[in-house]
Amino acid sequence: MSIIKEQTLEELRDLVVNSGPDGLLAIVILIVGLVLANLMTRILYKFLLRYIPKQSTVTIICIIFTLLAAMVVVALACIQLGLSPRPILRLMLIGSFVVIGIILLIGPLMPTLPFKAGQMVRLGEYIGVVESTSLLNTRLRTFDGKVVYVPNRKILDDIIINYHHTETRRIAIDIGIGFFEDLIKAKQVLEEIMIADPRVLPKPSPGTMVLTIGESTIQLGARCWVANENFWVTKCDLTEKIKLRFDFEGISFAFNQLDVHLHTSHDPTGLDDNTAQLCHQSMDRNNAAS
Structure with a gap:
C-alpha cells in the first residue's frame, strides 16, 4: 500500500514539474471543483426534497447533476493543461449514460424508505x-x-x-381509582380537564370510559384528539392536571394492595406446643380487649 502511495506522489510531482504552474493550477481546479460539486449536490438534494415527495427521483436528479458537474470540472482542468478535453469528455459521457441507464432500469425495483429528512x-x-x-x-x-x-x-x-x-393524534391516558371512589365524579373531572384545555380539539369530542375492573383498581381511560405538533406537551400537561385535580377533589388513585385475614381457632387441640401457646396468647389478648 505504501509503495502505491509513493508511486502516486511521484507521478503527481513529475506532472507538476513537467507542466509547471499550469499543472499545479489544473490540480487545484480539479480538487476544488469536485469539492464544490459535492457541496452543491447536497444543497440541491435538500432543496428538491421539499418539493418532490419521491426520494428515488431526487436521487436520480442529483446523480445526473453530479456527473455533469464532474465533466465540467475535468474539462476545465484539461484546458488548463493545454490538453484537448474531448476524448475524456466523450469517455465520461458514455459512462454517465451507462450509469443513468442502470439507475433508471433498476431504480423502480429497489426498495425505498417511507420517510424523508425532516420527518x-x-x-x-x-x-x-x-x-x-x-x-x-x-x-x-x-x-x-x-x-x-x-x-x-x-x-x-x-x-x-x-x-x-397525520395532522392529528389521539391522546390516551389510563388511570386507576379505588373501588370506593365516586366513579361518576371521576369521569366528569376527566372530561372537564380535557375540554378546558384549548389544545384539545372539539371534534372528535373528548371522552372517558371504564376500561377494566381489576383486583384492586377500576381502570379509567381518557381519550382526546390534538394537533400532531402538540401531542407530547399536551399529554404531559393533561397528566399533571389530572393528578392535581384528583388531589383537590379527594379522589384517590388505586395502588396494589393485599388484605390478609387471620382466623384464630378457639380449639388449639391437635397443634404442637409452640402453636398452641401462640393461640392461647391471642385468645387472652382478645378476651382482655373485649
Missing part, C-alpha cells in the same frame, strides 16, 4: 427526526439529543411509524 418517525425503539438518509443507513436525532444511525436493512425489515402524514 418525525419511530424506527424500532427510537423516536426522533430524520436528519439524512444514505444507501446504507439513516441518521436519526432523538428528542434527548442523541444521534442514532439505523441500518436501512433493519428499517425495511421492521415496522415503521411516520408521524408526519
Whole structure:
C-alpha cells in the first residue's frame, strides 16, 4: 500500500514539474471543483426534497447533476493543461449514460424508505427526526439529543411509524381509582380537564370510559384528539392536571394492595406446643380487649 502511495506522489510531482504552474493550477481546479460539486449536490438534494415527495427521483436528479458537474470540472482542468478535453469528455459521457441507464432500469425495483429528512418517525425503539438518509443507513436525532444511525436493512425489515402524514393524534391516558371512589365524579373531572384545555380539539369530542375492573383498581381511560405538533406537551400537561385535580377533589388513585385475614381457632387441640401457646396468647389478648 505504501509503495502505491509513493508511486502516486511521484507521478503527481513529475506532472507538476513537467507542466509547471499550469499543472499545479489544473490540480487545484480539479480538487476544488469536485469539492464544490459535492457541496452543491447536497444543497440541491435538500432543496428538491421539499418539493418532490419521491426520494428515488431526487436521487436520480442529483446523480445526473453530479456527473455533469464532474465533466465540467475535468474539462476545465484539461484546458488548463493545454490538453484537448474531448476524448475524456466523450469517455465520461458514455459512462454517465451507462450509469443513468442502470439507475433508471433498476431504480423502480429497489426498495425505498417511507420517510424523508425532516420527518418525525419511530424506527424500532427510537423516536426522533430524520436528519439524512444514505444507501446504507439513516441518521436519526432523538428528542434527548442523541444521534442514532439505523441500518436501512433493519428499517425495511421492521415496522415503521411516520408521524408526519397525520395532522392529528389521539391522546390516551389510563388511570386507576379505588373501588370506593365516586366513579361518576371521576369521569366528569376527566372530561372537564380535557375540554378546558384549548389544545384539545372539539371534534372528535373528548371522552372517558371504564376500561377494566381489576383486583384492586377500576381502570379509567381518557381519550382526546390534538394537533400532531402538540401531542407530547399536551399529554404531559393533561397528566399533571389530572393528578392535581384528583388531589383537590379527594379522589384517590388505586395502588396494589393485599388484605390478609387471620382466623384464630378457639380449639388449639391437635397443634404442637409452640402453636398452641401462640393461640392461647391471642385468645387472652382478645378476651382482655373485649
